[in-house]
Amino acid sequence: xxxLFPILxxxxxxxxxxxxxxxxxxxxxxxxxxxxxxxxxxHVPSAWTAFLLFFMNFIASxxxxxxxxxxxKTAAKWIVIAIGVGGVIACFLPQVQQLLPxxxxxxxxxxxxxxxxxxxxxxxxxxxxELLDVLAVTTAExxxxxxxxxxxxxxxxxxxxxxxxxxxxxxRLTSTLVLWLIYVSYLVLRRFSNSAQTQMLAAALAxxxxxxxxxxxxxxxxxxxxxxxxxxxxxxSMDPRMLHVLLISWMAFLCFAFLVCWSRFRLELLHREIExxxxxxxxxxxxxxxxxxxxxxRSSR
Amino acid sequence: MNAxxxxxxxxxxxxxxxxxxxxxxxxxxxxxRQQLKELxxxx
Numbered sequence: 001x002x003x004l005f006p007i008l009x010x011x012x013x014x015x016x017x018x019x020x021x022x023x024x025x026x027x028x029x030x031x032x033x034x035x036x037x038x039x040x041x042x043h044v045p046s047a048w049t050a051f052l053l054f055f056m057n058f059i060a061s062x063x064x065x066x067x068x069x070x071x072x073k074t075a076a077k078w079i080v081i082a083i084g085v086g087g088v089i090a091c092f093l094p095q096v097q098q099l100l101p102x103x104x105x106x107x108x109x110x111x112x113x114x115x116x117x118x119x120x121x122x123x124x125x126x127x128x129x130e131l132l133d134v135l136a137v138t139t140a141e142x143x144x145x146x147x148x149x150x151x152x153x154x155x156x157x158x159x160x161x162x163x164x165x166x167x168x169x170x171x172r173l174t175s176t177l178v179l180w181l182i183y184v185s186y187l188v189l190r191r192f193s194n195s196a197q198t199q200m201l202a203a204a205l206a207x208x209x210x211x212x213x214x215x216x217x218x219x220x221x222x223x224x225x226x227x228x229x230x231x232x233x234x235x236x237s238m239d240p241r242m243l244h245v246l247l248i249s250w251m252a253f254l255c256f257a258f259l260v261c262w263s264r265f266r267l268e269l270l271h272r273e274i275e276x277x278x279x280x281x282x283x284x285x286x287x288x289x290x291x292x293x294x295x296x297x298r299s300s301r
Numbered sequence: 302m303n304a305x306x307x308x309x310x311x312x313x314x315x316x317x318x319x320x321x322x323x324x325x326x327x328x329x330x331x332x333x334r335q336q337l338k339e340l341x342x343x344x
Contacts, residue, residue: 020312036304039311046315145322152318153311160304256319263326270333277340 005262012255019245019252027245039157040242045250046149047176049257051213053143054183058210059119060127060136061203067132068200080120087113101221133199134272136206137190138264140183142257147180167226171219179216182209 023041030037066076090096091110100106127135154173155165167173186209190202220227238246 034304036308038308042312042315145318149315149318152314156307156311156314160307260319260323260326263330267326267329267333270330270337274333274336274340277337281340 005259008255009259012252012259015248015252015255019249022245022248027242028239030242033161036157036160039153041245041249043150043153043157044246045253046146046153048250049253050143050146050150051217052254053139053146053257053261054179054210054213055115056119056123057136057139057143057183057206058213059116059123060132060139061206061210063120063124063127064132064136064203065200065207067129080117084114084117087116101218104221130272133203134265134268136203137187137268138261140186140206142261142264144180144183144187145260146253146257147176147183150176151180162226170226171223172216172225172227175212175216175219179209179212182212 019041023038027038027041029035062076066073088110091106091113097106100109123132123135154176158167159165182205186202186205189205190198193201195201219225
């Protein structure tokens, strides 16, 4: 595994360089915005990566909370299966399809709904016990980094196109900022709380925080906003050459996010190993002190 | 031409943020490795 990391790092660096070349040189210039639209190749993949990481954090947090009791774990398993099956069936009912915004395909919604049980069982299988909590903190931290990039590149793009840095009251922008604040508070809670309940509290906060992700994503489908309407799968049109570059750029950022998460995961394991060593040392020290004080107390009688 | 400034600002900002985060990870790794070494010496 240790050998795999440098190989993957080199491959990811090549992919990122290729995506940068495509974004700056190969992708055609936008007729309305000119070259500044090329920010999309960093802004949108960063947003999608952040959403994916927060989604994984949500799944890991649910699993962590559910794994506290065997009965809760079984109940959660059946609820997730019911969400998957019920969600897919509902997507193809005419009454539900009428509620979907124009351009949103039922098959795309069904695929997204199916991702919930798929991720739930995959995460449960590969990250048992305390590793769920390690995965949760890893994905939250790396997700915050990507979300920060979205919040920084967004205003830089907005200034030349809209004439303003930020549109106060815009639901897409506000909900993204709220999402970032929720996950920053999640990290602050984990960093500064030493209570035995910290992991449980953080997991509960993550579950509520994740509810903001669909609001961020669907806000431009359901509300009129300053932020542009979706150009992919939302009835909008995007030049296939631009879409191709966008998807390659996302793939490059996904590989990069995977490597960063891998490093952060190892860091968290190392941190916990050291904490355990410290706890063991304290325990041994306390026992030795207790033994040493025992003869003294006897002799003093 | 003026808009190009914004394009490069966005790309540079992205890599600065990633760079700062990667540097913080590297710093935390080296600190933990040092602690682990000290714990090993104590035994």
